[in-house]
Amino acid sequence: MTNEELNTELYKKLFAEQEKFKGWLLTQPPSEILEHAYAYTVREDIILAMEYHDVSDEQAKALLASDTPLEDIFHVFEEVEGDHMDVIRDCIERKANENIEKQKEELRNLPVYIYSATFAKEHGELEKYRASHRANVDCKNAIEDAISNHYRDNRLDTSCVQEVIDRFGMERVAFVLANTVQDKDWDGRISAENKAWAKETPVPNDYDAWGGRRTHEYVCSQAHPGLINLFVNRFRKEQEIAKEKKPSVLQKLNEAKADLPKKSPTKAKEAEL
DSSP, rough: OOOHHHHHHHHHHHHHHHHOOOOOOOHHHHHHHHHHHHHHHHHHHHHHHHHHHOOOOOHHHHHHHHSHHHHHHHHHHOOOOOHHHHHHHHHHHHHHHHHHHHHHHHHHHSSOOOOOOEEEEEETTTHHHHHHHHHHHHHHHHHHHHHHHEEETEETTHHHHHHHHHHHHHHHHHHHHHHHHHHTTTTTSHHHHHHHHHHHHHOOBBBOOTOOOOGGSSSSSSSSHHHHHHHHHHHHHHHHHHHHSSSSHHHHHHHHHSSSSSOOOOHHHHEEE
């Protein structure tokens, strides 16, 4: 027999063995089927591998000599300490990280709702309001955590500002900080410049049924006002940097004009005739 014929015979024997195993499995109760599901899947993969991979004459004959070559190969597979679980763990982490990035992207792109709950209810926008409100509270907590985690030796590492911006976006961080500074307008530990900056951002008069301000829920009240002031200082610098990087409308128009195809002299003359 040729090598091709030997491998064909081996494939047929493996396939027949799997069909017999499948027939037996289908007569078993669900619990038994589940217990053998892994074995069935691996055996299917072994047959698939044999469909695209030939073994030598000697190897084919050795396997054909066994009454249950598929079962034998499966047992060898079980004994091999491969990286199967490492691959699974890697897949788990990769998918988790993909979901984290997706959630971050959705959060960064979530519009800041600048109106009250009453306005939202009257205009059928309660879901938008609630989503934005939850994000505001989460942002406030993130700012407080960032300040707490980056304050060491009487110094605030202002790199913590960027990590909050990366998570929530520039607009929401500005909104929460402006709300916080406006709430602390009486506090001398907040600079006059930062108070003036905060007043440029409108914060809604958002009251609950008992007259309490819902905006208090996203005031950074757990951080020292002096550290909040430092955080706002750094945030405003990042805001200015972002504005400088953002191309103006005139720049965009000039770039678009530069990308337009230029008329060739010949075609221009033809157009004039």
